[in-house]
Amino acid sequence: MTASRSLPPPNPVSPSGVRFAQGQLIPAQQPTSVSLTKSTDYYEQRCVKFPQRGAFHSYAELIHALLLEADRDVTSFVPQPYQLLVNRRFYIPDVYAVRSGRIQILELKPEGKFDREKEAMLVAFFDQYGMHFEVVANESVLEQEQLALNWLPLIQVLAQALAQGIDTQVEEQRLYDIARAQDSLAVGDLLHDSSRQEQYPKELALYRLLHRHDLVCDLTQRPLNYDTVIAAWN
Amino acid sequence: MEPEWQEITNWPLVDTQGLTSERRRGFQKNLRIAAGVLEGRTMRMVAEDLGVSPSKVSILMNRCLGGADDHPPALTRGLIPYRQIKIPIRNSSLATLTQPVGGRCAFGHLLATVPNLEAHLTEQIRLAVRRSRRGQNLSPKALHAQFISHLESQGWPRDAYPFTSVSRGYESVRRFLRRTKTDFLMPRESKRVIGARKAPVCAFQEIQIDEALVDCKGAAAVVLHNRMKPIRLGRISVLLARDVGTGCYLASTIAPTVHPCAADILALLEQLIQPWEPLNLTTPGLTYVATAGFPSALGEACCRPAFGIIRLDNALSHLSHQVRRMVCEHLGATCNFGLPKTPTARALVEQAFRRLNIDIHRFPSTTGSHPADTLREPSKLQKEPPFISLRALEESISVLLTEHNHRPLGNQGGVTPMEQIAYQMANHLTPLRSGFLGPGLKPFERMRSATVRKGSTAGRPRINFEGCQYEGAALNSAALVGQKVNIVLDIRDIRYLDVTTIEGTPLGTVKAPGPWLRFAHSVSLRKRINQMVRRGFLSRRDPLGGYFNYTMAHRHLPKEALTMVTLSGQIDEVNKEPAAPYGARESVVREAPEVNAALKRLSDWSPHMARARKK
Numbered sequence A: 001m002t003a004s005r006s007l008p009p010p011n012p013v014s015p016s017g018v019r020f021a022q023g024q025l026i027p028a029q030q031p032t033s034v035s036l037t038k039s040t041d042y043y044e045q046r047c048v049k050f051p052q053r054g055a056f057h058s059y060a061e062l063i064h065a066l067l068l069e070a071d072r073d074v075t076s077f078v079p080q081p082y083q084l085l086v087n088r089r090f091y092i093p094d095v096y097a098v099r100s101g102r103i104q105i106l107e108l109k110p111e112g113k114f115d116r117e118k119e120a121m122l123v124a125f126f127d128q129y130g131m132h133f134e135v136v137a138n139e140s141v142l143e144q145e146q147l148a149l150n151w152l153p154l155i156q157v158l159a160q161a162l163a164q165g166i167d168t169q170v171e172e173q174r175l176y177d178i179a180r181a182q183d184s185l186a187v188g189d190l191l192h193d194s195s196r197q198e199q200y201p202k203e204l205a206l207y208r209l210l211h212r213h214d215l216v217c218d219l220t221q222r223p224l225n226y227d228t229v230i231a232a233w234n
Numbered sequence B: 001m002e003p004e005w006q007e008i009t010n011w012p013l014v015d016t017q018g019l020t021s022e023r024r025r026g027f028q029k030n031l032r033i034a035a036g037v038l039e040g041r042t043m044r045m046v047a048e049d050l051g052v053s054p055s056k057v058s059i060l061m062n063r064c065l066g067g068a069d070d071h072p073p074a075l076t077r078g079l080i081p082y083r084q085i086k087i088p089i090r091n092s093s094l095a096t097l098t099q100p101v102g103g104r105c106a107f108g109h110l111l112a113t114v115p116n117l118e119a120h121l122t123e124q125i126r127l128a129v130r131r132s133r134r135g136q137n138l139s140p141k142a143l144h145a146q147f148i149s150h151l152e153s154q155g156w157p158r159d160a161y162p163f164t165s166v167s168r169g170y171e172s173v174r175r176f177l178r179r180t181k182t183d184f185l186m187p188r189e190s191k192r193v194i195g196a197r198k199a200p201v202c203a204f205q206e207i208q209i210d211e212a213l214v215d216c217k218g219a220a221a222v223v224l225h226n227r228m229k230p231i232r233l234g235r236i237s238v239l240l241a242r243d244v245g246t247g248c249y250l251a252s253t254i255a256p257t258v259h260p261c262a263a264d265i266l267a268l269l270e271q272l273i274q275p276w277e278p279l280n281l282t283t284p285g286l287t288y289v290a291t292a293g294f295p296s297a298l299g300e301a302c303c304r305p306a307f308g309i310i311r312l313d314n315a316l317s318h319l320s321h322q323v324r325r326m327v328c329e330h331l332g333a334t335c336n337f338g339l340p341k342t343p344t345a346r347a348l349v350e351q352a353f354r355r356l357n358i359d360i361h362r363f364p365s366t367t368g369s370h371p372a373d374t375l376r377e378p379s380k381l382q383k384e385p386p387f388i389s390l391r392a393l394e395e396s397i398s399v400l401l402t403e404h405n406h407r408p409l410g411n412q413g414g415v416t417p418m419e420q421i422a423y424q425m426a427n428h429l430t431p432l433r434s435g436f437l438g439p440g441l442k443p444f445e446r447m448r449s450a451t452v453r454k455g456s457t458a459g460r461p462r463i464n465f466e467g468c469q470y471e472g473a474a475l476n477s478a479a480l481v482g483q484k485v486n487i488v489l490d491i492r493d494i495r496y497l498d499v500t501t502i503e504g505t506p507l508g509t510v511k512a513p514g515p516w517l518r519f520a521h522s523v524s525l526r527k528r529i530n531q532m533v534r535r536g537f538l539s540r541r542d543p544l545g546g547y548f549n550y551t552m553a554h555r556h557l558p559k560e561a562l563t564m565v566t567l568s569g570q571i572d573e574v575n576k577e578p579a580a581p582y583g584a585r586e587s588v589v590r591e592a593p594e595v596n597a598a599l600k601r602l603s604d605w606s607p608h609m610a611r612a613r614k615k
Helices: A034-039 A059-070 A116-127 A138-142 A145-164 A169-181 A200-211 B021-038 B043-050 B054-065 B075-079 B106-113 B117-129 B140-153 B170-185 B262-273 B321-330 B343-360 B390-404 B417-427 B523-534 B543-553 B558-576 B593-601 B607-614
Strands: A018-020 A042-046 A053-056 A074-079 A084-086 A089-091 A095-099 A102-109 A131-137 A215-217 A229-232 B206-224 B227-243 B249-255 B309-312 B334-337 B445-453 B462-465 B468-470 B484-490 B493-501 B506-511
Touching: A018 A116, A034 A042, A042 A059, A042 A145, A042 B321, A053 A059, A053 A074, A053 B321, A059 A074, A059 A095, A059 A102, A059 A138, A059 A145, A084 A116, A102 A116, A102 A138, A116 A131, A131 A138, A145 A200, A169 A200, A169 A215, A169 A229, A200 A215, B021 B043, B021 B054, B021 B075, B043 B054, B054 B075, B106 B117, B106 B170, B117 B140, B117 B170, B140 B170, B206 B262, B206 B343, B206 B390, B206 B558, B227 B262, B227 B343, B227 B390, B227 B558, B249 B262, B249 B390, B262 B321, B309 B343, B321 B334, B343 B390, B462 B484, B462 B493, B523 B543, B543 B558
Parallel strands: A102 A131, B206 B309, B309 B334
Antiparallel strands: A018 A084, A042 A053, A042 B334, A074 A095, A084 A089, A095 A102, A215 A229, B206 B227, B227 B249, B445 B462, B445 B484, B462 B468, B484 B493, B493 B506
């Protein structure tokens, strides 16, 4: 008697050969194996819009995550969000981002080169869940490298404060009121009346206002400094 | 035509000094023709003024501004007489036996018309250049044979070129081989972007961490049977953190091992946020520079900057979850494990080790940079222990590293790294992180789950951990027997474990059996001792004492001698604290006060004692 083997039933919603490997729609960062960690330019960092340790498999992915943090339209993101089976091969997209209420699944590739057939299948697959699959060129991300690197220390401080639950609501309101009363002012004018160690809550409040875009400043060329001009968002 | 080409002055400059006088004259005349046409005069007028035919003007302008859409125009190059502008192609058919014609551009024509010929020849050359297993060491003769073979396989007529020529296109194949091979061997810039493309300039923006073996062997004095005996020790490792923006050394630690573990990396990371304290220098002639030190000695702000990206290589000890947790959660930084076999990605810290070893190589017991190094300790000296002690070596490294921070650097504009950091901290808004490490496990702590067990016979509840049964009042509850609990351990010292319920309610502390309580030992040391116990090298009754005796017996091996000295240091630490002694002490005498006092009470060995014993 031969042993009978039954094939798993086909997924009714994915006739294209793409399906979730774990059958879940909620994005959750997929673990990175040690071998992949060793074979890639691997970065790990706590973020604010993704309040866990994010795993980034290239420098471009890290820069992209920092740009998402700096983008006022992005409310949250998840790196390595799903494990998919595309034509029976495992595939993990790079980022799941919520931008202006629109869900984007992003794949970062050098020069934006990605398998056309695979891309078409993924676009069709995610489209049925109301998500939009896009391929982003590493080069377009790295064009804004300086902006991302200028945001990096602010994101690090904010992520650590978020994990430790440090409250700065009073300071935030006070700084915002001062900034609103004037058209623009320098950061040094906001933080001038205390020593460096004592001004940590004030600095943290300032970073939170900048991250929420209640206050705005230009970080495209230079990092935040005492002479950086800030203004309240109107 | 691009708008800027309307002006002859916008055309690229050609240096005419390299042309012959005749060609230079022709070039100047052509330049006047082009300038005249671009001014808006008709071709006929320009031709009349300069004494040439209108067709000559038309041909010249076509030569300068015409061409294929996907190629830029020749512009000024087209004005040079007799300069070949277009890539030559063959327009006429190839020579046959009945219609012999010239062979100009015939090989190029073959490459363009015979299916896969160019791809086949290029692939053969690529395999040869890459030294592929499927390739061959190509010579022009071998490639020519491939060329002929491919033509025959494609059914190329035997009465057409190259079969009509005597050499059958050998010279063209040889030139094709040389050109393509040169092209493959050209250095190519990698498109992959690794790390920041702009070098960081701010303090603490990027930190590189690595470890390296110190190129020197030290010695230690062991007091055995009331006699001091020096022994040769194995090499130690130095772990270093260096700031990229300022070139400043931020912290360093010494690991008495060839392979530093995660605990050593954690110790280094802890040094980054602890105020630096100088060593108590005991070596004669060795002193710190007056203001020497690491930046953490500059003040609290320098102990809690937001460390940007901490770059490490992908050694397994770096990939430890505790290291990642320490970097990302306690320090709030970004950790990066670079690509394998790319040490140049962390060139600054590698340079620091090279610089350190320049001074370390002055010691006669140096191992040199490589096996053939002439500075290497000669074999005749290797039979005796070196003069430099481990303590002196550690102090030398500390002084050398801190001294670097007070040396003006050329790439910092003649400013010392410490001055640079102090200036940036005082005048720039370097973000500070929170002062405390946050909730949860401490850097050296690790959590595991275990089951509380109790045998059928009378006995206390216990937890099995790393081959030992831990007991304590925290487990003395019937409700806990058979239940899972969480244990929190310090990886440097596993004599005591904190126990909590699965929900996180603290229960108390449990301790290891008596023989394991004598001095602090790590998880890795416990594992090694247990392995030796299983093999029968050590007794189960007193494994720690047995292990110390084992290293004592094998002290002639530098590695074991180094382990013994490390253990002695840990035992001395315990001896400083009032701790109850357990069982019989080993016979090795250490530099502890009570042991030294006991030694003084013993009379020295003398021949008279031996003679008396014989009687």
